[in-house]
Amino acid sequence: MTKEELKDSFTQIFPAVTFDESGEFLTAIIPSEELLPVMNVLRTKPELYFDYLFCETCVDWKDHLMMVYFLNSRTYNHTLVVKAKITDTINPQIESVFHIWPTAELNEDEIFDLFGVKFLNHPNLRRLFLEEDWVGFPLRKNYVDEHMIEL
Amino acid sequence: MNILLSYSFSSLAAYFHNWLQSIIGNGILLTITELVIVGVVLLVFLILLAFFLGYMERKVAAFMEIRLGPNRVGPKGTLQIVADTVKLLFKEGFTPDAADKFLFNLAPGIIITTALLAVAPIAFARGFQIWDINIGVLYISSISSMAVIGILMAGWSSSNKYSLIGAMRCGAQIVSYELSIGLSLVSIVVLTGSLSLNDIVESQANGWWIFKGHIPVMIAFVVFVIASTAEINRAPFDLVEADQELTGGFNTEYAGMKFAMFLMAEYINLFVVSAVAATIFLGGWMPFHIGGLTGFNHVMDYIPSSVWFFGKTLFIIFIIMQFRWTFPRLRIDQLLNLEWKYLLPISMVNVLLVTLMAIMGWHL
Amino acid sequence: MILGEEDYITEEGEFVVNMGPQHPSTHGVLRLKVWLDGETIKKVEPHLGYIHRSIEKMSESLSYRQYGYLTSRMDYLSAHINNLACALVVEKALQVEVPARAQAIRIIIGELTRIGSHLLWFASAGLDLGGVTPFFYAFREREAINSIMDENCGARLTQNFMVPGGIVYDVRPDFQSRVKEVLKQFKDNFHEYNEILTGNVIFQNRLKDVGILTKEDAIAFGCTGPTARASGLSCDIRKMYPYDGYEKLQFDEVISTGCDSWARYEVRMAEMLQSVRIIEQLIDNIPEGDIVAKTKNVIKLPKGEFYQRVETARGELGVYIVSDGGASPYRCKYRSPNFANLSAIPHIARGYKIGDLIAIMATIDLIIPDIDR
């Protein structure tokens, strides 16, 4: 599917979407609450069939957190970036997409570890890289650490 | 010339015995003194042998792996193993807190004792034998299977999960491979009609069993070499240790001298099984004879019998070492498959064939 | 493939073994918590972070010339290809045209890296399964490749041969003859690998029907590289999204439908030969010309988001850069191939023996620092 077609079908699923076409891929920005239903359709709808989540990450924009999902369909080879905006930076939370793409399990552990985003319905949410008692979320922009020596 | 041909240690031993008798006199003291002397000589010999085998293994491995191997400690690296041993001797002896201390310290002793005991009936040269027991084959096969107790003990008492898995594997492995070793030994016992190692060697005076052209004997030899490699837990059957899986298996928690004892036991075991294979299938100290060629046989006789024995043993040791440095390790179920699906049925059929041969008198 | 609840429930009193962080089979410091029933694996849970070096955080304070060098320490066996990804994303953002000569040399060095990486994988796979000798045979050729790196790039492992827009310095005059020499040595000796390991019946039996990763699972877990190609999934970035002049080259994407460890082994072995083929096409046709395109002294990326993927020896490496227009990335995320491949291990290892877990680990070929970053 081309970008235009993707745009059309996405609008059918979730009309209140905003698109960003500046980058290489078509980017759809949705609010975090709507994530799971939209993703479910994207995964299952036969003409979309995004079966491959090749990158999942988060960006800290200081006033909000932006979850970024890079989706690809192995069948049709079209790519779509879905961004979910989390406005609550104190206690961020979002639905887990683990049940749609199993690869998300470790990715979400990582994001929980480094950004502090809580994933609801995640089977085994834990700190993946840092010790359990680590304070703070290092990839947040406001993170301070006494170990860190600034250059 | 005759003296040279029939050169035997028995006269030396008798002379020595008489000399001691003249000093100490008859009685229990004499026996004990002789036993102690034999024991010390044997220990020194076996330690030197283990040194040599360790050095040999490293060199063989190195040459197969296109590298040089130890060559900086002592001339050509010969003192490498000495250095290793001295280092292990003076390393901190260590018993983990969680271990069953008594069994933990007993296990290396058991393993090395069984290894040493099995040396007793082996004839190193014409008339040179520590203990000429008339059931030598039976003795060796029963003693060598005792090692499993030591390994189980070591694995269990370490209170380490890897050790325990290693010990459990060892149990399964040694118990299974015991069978084919026994059966392949039986095939020769059936042909010779004797359990004494000396008789078996004597029976090969006009040709070694392996060269007599009996196919079942050749099969038995191959089965024996494979099964005994498994019996002494050497790669590719080293699942008990399995560095990459179990970080050392049953000896994970052992350090210093106790670990050195395991290493030494490994090499003595290697020597024992190779010596048994050499004795039973390759004629032990018996020189290479071809029936009818008297001149050739005479030339062969000039080579001392101990050279023959050690030559054959080293050959088999080399083969087993080459196994280790060529093959990857088996998995536990493949290991058991190999025994129960291949080696055991083959050796059972083999024993039947040999028995048939012996009954019909074809082997003579 | 959807996992059910029951996959995460364990009973009390089971035999739990921690493989790692220091364990010879984990190729570094991965920790696998393994639930055992006798020798059979009931559940595997990876624990990471024993080599988490905060590369992504550090990248946020490094310039675009500098940030790439950290990636050499991520997947250190594909150090050059990782650097390439970092350079490519900057070139894409700035729309810099890379000189043809630089592209050719980058590909040659990159494919040599891939061969070297697969050789090390071959060596360590043999080692993991108990065969020590193949290690030495494979390292003989890897050493030859390393000496080319040493002569031309200045380092054996972490070459740092890349600047945005090209390469640091031109190759030496004897580059072509040396590469041909090494390739000849590699091809002459390749049959030895087959004799000592590939053909060995023990080795085959240890890999065949072990660690089945179906095509659906491979997609669901996001596996890429030889791991996924052995499951019949066509996912070679060099073919799908060609970069740096790969579109001009003739080579086959090696795909096997075996799905098991043996298929993964075969795919990697065949990939080495394909890399040889690529180098042979290029080595006599390195164009003359510049080696680096002109870029500003202080590189500033335009505001926006950039994603670039390359095919490393282990799969798809993605570099995702969010730029706020400054001289260093606002957010830098590496989509590492090993991270996704690792997530498949708990699924495919279930039900096999401990020895099989080693075989699975060996054929999936994880580089732990790339997982932890």
Add this chain to the structure above:
Amino acid sequence: MFIKEYFGTIFKSIKSLLTGMKLTGYYFTHLNKIVTEEYPDNRATLKMAERFRGEVIMPHDEKNEHQCTGCQSCELSCPNGSIKIITKQEIQADGKKKKRIDTWVYHLDMCTMCGMCVEACPTTAILMGNEFEHSQYEKKYLKKVLNKPGSRLKDGVE
């Protein structure tokens, strides 16, 4: 059929094992194939590749002059801060004050030999050296000062 398969497996297995043993046997008997270079014994002949990056050096000529102007571009380009340049003001013959290096501190213990400092240097004052035998018993010996005592800037280098 079963019997045939059974023995077929056995023979195929034995053949594959013998192939491997043949190869190791070949190398065991061909000792001229050994590729080992005996490192400490071949130190006299051991030659590093000319581009090999072993350490950062600052060449001084026979008049004890270097070419470092103290511009600090190497310090800026170093990704992990292994270089610290301490400068001083030197009064020239014509009375002008000029910035000159006082100490050029090089943390060999941190250096990753990436070569970015050498690329950045506008006056080729620093180069990558080939020395690799840096082992030390104490960490403090790994911190080096590259400009020799009493050295000064070569004339004409700006």
Add this chain to the structure above:
Amino acid sequence: MGLKDKLEFPGQIHETPDGGFVLTKLDDIINWARSNSVWPLAFGTSCCAIEMMHTVNAKYDWSRFGFEVMRATPRQADLIIVSGTIVMKMAPVLKRLYDQMPEPKYVIAMGACTISGGPFFYNTYSVVKGIDHIIPVDVYVPGCPPRPEALLHSMITLQEKIKNDAYYRKQVDKK
């Protein structure tokens, strides 16, 4: 620089009167054995581990010195070559591995990461800045990663240290 010149211990070198003939000879033999039989622990965390593997391989072949007996278990190892970055989460593990090794034990810090944090010194939140914060180090070998020859050189340097162990210990005691 020759190997002998490297042999500079901290503190001044004084001739000390021997403790006794037999003891010193035995000491010499033990130190000779220890220095020639250094069994490393199979421990590697990142890139330097690859260069360590290269040192094992046929071209460099550290078995010439008797180092090839790589033990997977710390109980049987004499030397831990810390090859690769140590992070905060790994630090207790490394300490534990070190504690599990029986005396005498030696440590080589291989590569920039282990000596000081190296490439991960600034702006990092999880890397230990030098393993000498965790365990005592005998020999430092810088490089990123060091060449196999450099690792061999460091091991020869370590051998020299072990050979002069008694003397070295006296110097430490004096401090």
